[in-house]
Amino acid sequence: MPHPFFSRVASVLPWALLGAKLGTLALNAALFPRLRPAPPAPHHRRDLQTARTSILMPARDEAHNLHHSLPGLLSQGAAEVLVLDDHSQDGTAELARALGATVLPGQPLPPGWAGKNWACHQLAGAARGDLLLFVDADVQWQPGTLDALLHQLDASGADLLSIFPRQANVTWGERLLTPVIDDVLLSGLPAPLLKIPSPLASAANGQTMLFRRAAYRASGGHAGVRAELLEDVQLSRRVKASGGRVALALGGDLIGVRMYRSYPESVRGLSKSMLRFYQGSRPLLLLSWALFFLTYTRPLFRSQRGLLLLGLLEGGLVRVVTGRTRPRDLLEVLLTPLLPLLALPVYARALQREVEWKGRTYRQDTSR
Structure with a gap:
């Protein structure tokens, strides 16, 4: 008893x-902030902002997602869209190249690195932009999303802006668990806490992370979290620890994601x-x-x-x-x-x- x-x-x-x-x-x-369409702005100013942005996508066997995600990314007007092919076996590189992205062949994974972190590290080294936007291959973008992101970055004064996309679950198998992610975020993290300078009051989502290059470099970038499987949260903490600001937003109608396609996945x-x-x-x-x-x-x-x-x-x-x-x-x-x-x-x-x-x-x- x-x-x-x-x-x-x-x-x-x-x-x-x-x-x-x-x-x-x-x-x-x-x-909690929601990503919304950017207000009207002079075209030359908006073009200048997007021209500073490198969109960086790590991809390992992502051909099934690229048909849905890559065209939306390529239409955003960024300076470049780089896809790192991480030794895929499903034609990821060929498809990404056919859709219009610049494809980088991934180098062999060094000891002590997680695969995604190594891919992102290589992408950051190849990128030319002042703004580095890391995005997963399963994230789907609507027209004007990059403009909205850049507006939100400026409005928040953040050095790292991370987005939680709206989940686009289709089958009941994928609906069983993935909604818990939204619950953990929205019922476990009061939005005002993010304004506290402490690195412990940090969060991020690796599906969409927009860095100012200087802040990314100061945090140590993905090299600083090379072995981490929860690299997004650790990166956000390192940004704060190096004096930067972190901001979050919900993707709303502009950014969606279909994370997994079955219960086992x-x-x-x-x-x-x-x-x-x-x-x-x-x-x-x-x-x-x-x-x-x-x-x-x-x-x-x-x-x-x-x-x-x-x-x-x-x-x-x-x-x-x-x-x-x-x-x-x-x-x-x-x-x-x-x-x-x-x-x-x-x-x-x-x-x-x-x-x-x-x-x-x-x-x-x-x-x-």
Whole structure:
């Protein structure tokens, strides 16, 4: 029989957690920046800004995404669009070249580097622009997006502007887990915290990261996070540590992404950096799942309607804030009580000593 103290804690914690998350959501609904079309500006000024920008895409076996993403990137008017072909086996280089991008052949991966970081490091070395825009191959751009990004960069005064694209989930398999990413951001990170100079008050999303070159260089760039699987967050911290500013925004109608195309792919993708998200601590990782279960799944078995409704409300608000309000997007909310169970394979893979991604194996810290 559980000790009364632990029973009391198990009863109170879910209410406290959901209360804090809903409060953060309400704050972010009002304050979290959204990417919007840039206001009218003289053409010569806008052309000057875009001419300073290098769009840089690391790509490893991304032919299935390039048809959807690369044409939108090439139409933005940037000084250059460089694609680093990281030893693809699916015709990525040929397709990117046929669509009009400049393709760089990737060099062999040196010891101690994660694949994406090495690819981005090579891209930064080849880029000519004063502004470096790193973008993943699965990100889809609408006309005028680069203008909007440059306007947001100037308006925020940031040295690093990172965007969280709107998720474009299609199949139910990919809808099971990926919406959790939006929840972690919007219910876990109050927007005003980003204005604090401390490097710990930082976040970023490697899918879209726009750097001023001087800030990128001062932070150490991807070379400074060469072995990191959570390189985007670590880069944002290094930018702040070197005196720069970091800003975030939601992609809104301008930037979307289809991250994964099945439940197994979601499990592999989300697990690769989860342990690092918890600072390499396996006990903390396990504790987070236990709290996850107590808050969202246990109420289903104990008929705790209040907690269940708050969990559903949280999921609905996240989708409203991100603009994912189509009927199928909203139906995802009904999966909320099952999310801890659906996420079990993610946690199990994250606990392993090695994780695999895109045909490469990375050893994780086993000290904790």
